[in-house]
Amino acid sequence: MYKPNFNDPRVLRKATSAFGFVVAHLSDTEQRPVYCKHIEEHLGRSNNKLGSWLRSKVLICTNNYYNKDRGIMKKYIYNKVGLNILSEALNIPLFEYKPDWNVSKSKQRELHYRSYAITFCESKFSDELITQDFNYTLRSNRYWHPLQSVRSQTRSALLHKYGFKYNYDIVACAPNLLYQRYLQANRHVVKLNMSHLEQLLEDRAGVRNMVSNSTGVELKHIKTVLTALFCSAKLSANTDCALFNLINQDYKLMANLQSNEYITGLKADISKMWDGIRHGLPKHQKAYRADGKPASIDANIKWAVYFDMERQVMESAQDYMNQLNIKTFKIHDCFVTNKKINTTQLEQHIKQQTGYKLTLELSS
Numbered sequence: 001m002y003k004p005n006f007n008d009p010r011v012l013r014k015a016t017s018a019f020g021f022v023v024a025h026l027s028d029t030e031q032r033p034v035y036c037k038h039i040e041e042h043l044g045r046s047n048n049k050l051g052s053w054l055r056s057k058v059l060i061c062t063n064n065y066y067n068k069d070r071g072i073m074k075k076y077i078y079n080k081v082g083l084n085i086l087s088e089a090l091n092i093p094l095f096e097y098k099p100d101w102n103v104s105k106s107k108q109r110e111l112h113y114r115s116y117a118i119t120f121c122e123s124k125f126s127d128e129l130i131t132q133d134f135n136y137t138l139r140s141n142r143y144w145h146p147l148q149s150v151r152s153q154t155r156s157a158l159l160h161k162y163g164f165k166y167n168y169d170i171v172a173c174a175p176n177l178l179y180q181r182y183l184q185a186n187r188h189v190v191k192l193n194m195s196h197l198e199q200l201l202e203d204r205a206g207v208r209n210m211v212s213n214s215t216g217v218e219l220k221h222i223k224t225v226l227t228a229l230f231c232s233a234k235l236s237a238n239t240d241c242a243l244f245n246l247i248n249q250d251y252k253l254m255a256n257l258q259s260n261e262y263i264t265g266l267k268a269d270i271s272k273m274w275d276g277i278r279h280g281l282p283k284h285q286k287a288y289r290a291d292g293k294p295a296s297i298d299a300n301i302k303w304a305v306y307f308d309m310e311r312q313v314m315e316s317a318q319d320y321m322n323q324l325n326i327k328t329f330k331i332h333d334c335f336v337t338n339k340k341i342n343t344t345q346l347e348q349h350i351k352q353q354t355g356y357k358l359t360l361e362l363s364s
Contacts, residue, residue, distance in 0.1 A: 002053055004089070006089045011050060012090070014044060014050055014054070015050075015054065015086060015089065015090060016090060017042045017043075018042055018044075018054045019083070019086050019087070019090060019120075020116055020117060020119060020121075020123070021042035022043075022059070023083075023113035023114075023116055023120070024117035024120050024121055024151065024154055026059075026078040026151075027078065027109075027151065028080050028106055028109060029077065031062040031063060031075040031076060031077050031248075032075060032076060032077075033074065033075050034074065034075075034076050034149075035073055039055070039059070043059070054086075056082070057079060057083075057085055057086060058079050058082045058086055059076050059079060060076060061074055061076055063075040063249075065239045065240055065245070072240070072242065075245065092116065093112075095109050095112045095113070097109075110151070110154070114153075114157060117151070118154065118158050118161070121150060121154075121158050122158075124146070125147060129162045130162070132162065132327035132338060134147075134329055136330065138311075140307055141307035141308045141310070141311045142307050142310065142332060143311070143330050143332075147159075147329070148331050159336050163327070164327070164336040164337060164338050165336075165337075165338065166336065166337045166338075166339070166340050167335075167364075168337065168341070168360050168361065168363070169333070169360070169363050170313065170360060171204070171358065171360070171361055172200070172204050174227050174230050174306055174310075175197070175200055175226075175227065175230055176201060176357075176358055177309045177310065177313070177358075178305075178306060179197060180355075180357065181305070182273045182274075182276040182277050184355070185277055185280035186279070189276075192272050192276075194272060195265070195269070196268070196269045197266060197269035197270065197273065200266065207226070207262070208223055210262065211226070211260060211262055214260060214262075215253065215257050217247055217253050217256070217257065221246055221247060224243075224246060225243055225257065226266070228242070229266060229267060230270055230302075230306070231299055231306060232297075232298070235254065235258050236254075237249075237251050237254045274297055281301075309354075309356070310332070310333055312353075312354050313356060313358065316349060316353040317346060318330075319349075320345075320346050324341075326338065326339045326341060327339075340362075343361075343362065346360060347359065347360055
C-alpha cells in the first residue's frame with residue numbers, strides 16, 4: 001500500500017498545498033462545489049499515487065453529479081479524520097474541541113485552521129494582495145477571481161488583513177435590475193399586476209422570513225431560491241436540479257417549496273416580467289418556435305441578460321471608486337473596499353451612468 005514520504009520536499013510541498021486549499025475552501029459540514037481542475041492543481045491527479053492518497057484522505061464527495069456545459073460541479077466537504085492524519089504528517093497542531101466556548105464545533109474547527117487557509121491564499125496571491133490590484137477573468141459578463149471561492153469568513157479575514165475593511169452589498173440586485181429592465185421596456189404599456197414581486201422588493205427580509213417559516217427551508221437558502229427563480233431555476237426533486245441539491249435533496253422541503261402560495265405567485269409575476277423584457281432584447285436572444293411564434297427564453301439567455309446588467313453596474317461603481325483612488329475587491333454583485341464610501345453619491349453615480357436605481361448597504 002502506498003505511503004507518502006514526507007521527507008521528500010516535493011511530497012511535502014504538494015501535501016502543504018493540499019492542506020491549505022482544503023481548509024480555505026471547504027468545511028466539515030457544509031458541502032461546496034469545487035472545480036475538478038482546482039483539485040488536480042492542489043491535490044494532484046487521481047491517477048497519481050500521491051494525488052490519489054491525498055484525495056482519499058481529505059475529501060468526501062457529497063454529490064457527484066456534474067454538468068460541464070451548465071457549469072455544475074461535484075460537491076465536497078473535507079474529511080476530519082483524514083485532515084488530522086495530514087496535520088500530524090505536516091506537524092500542524094490537531095484541532096481540539098472546547099465545549100466551554102460558546103461556539104459550535106464546526107466554527108471552532110474553521111477558526112483553528114484559518115491561519116493555514118490565509119497562509120495558503122497569501123502564497124497564491126501575495127502580489128495582488130500587497131498592491132491591492134486584483135486580476136479578474138471576465139466570463140459570461142461576470143468578473144471572476146479565485147479568492148471569490150474561498151470560504152467567506154476566511155476571505156473576509158484575509159482581505160481585512162490587507163486593508164479591505166468595508167463590505168458593500170447591492171440590495172436585491174437581480175430582482176431590482178430585472179424589474180427595472182421590464183419597466184424600461186414597457187414604459188408605454190399599462191403595467192401588469194406583480195404584487196408578489198413588488199412585495200419582495202419592498203420587504204425582502206419579511207418575505208424571506210415568511211417563506212422560510214412556511215416551508216421549513218433555512219433562511220440562508222431562501223435568498224438563493226428566490227433569486228434563482230428570476231432566471232428560470234427549477235423547483236424539481238431530481239439530482240440535476242441545483243435547488244434540490246441546495247436543500248440536501250430533501251423531498252419534503254422541495255414539496256413545501258413547490259406548493260408554497262407566495263412562491264407560486266412570485267413565479268407567475270416573474271413570467272410576466274420576462275414576457276415584457278423579451279420585447280427589448282436583441283434578435284439573437286429571442287427564441288421562436290417552429291411555427292414562428294415566440295418561445296420561452298431559456299435560462300442561459302436570462303442569466304446572460306442579468307450578468308450584462310450586473311457588469312454595467314459594477315463597472316460604473318469601479319469608475320466612481322477609481323476617481324477617488326479607492327481600492328476594491330469585487331464579489332459579483334458585492335464589493336469590499338479599503339476606504340469607506342459615500343453610498344448616496346455612488347448610488348447617484350450608478351443611476352446617472354446606467355439608469356438603474358439601486359441601494360447599497362454596508363454590511364458587518
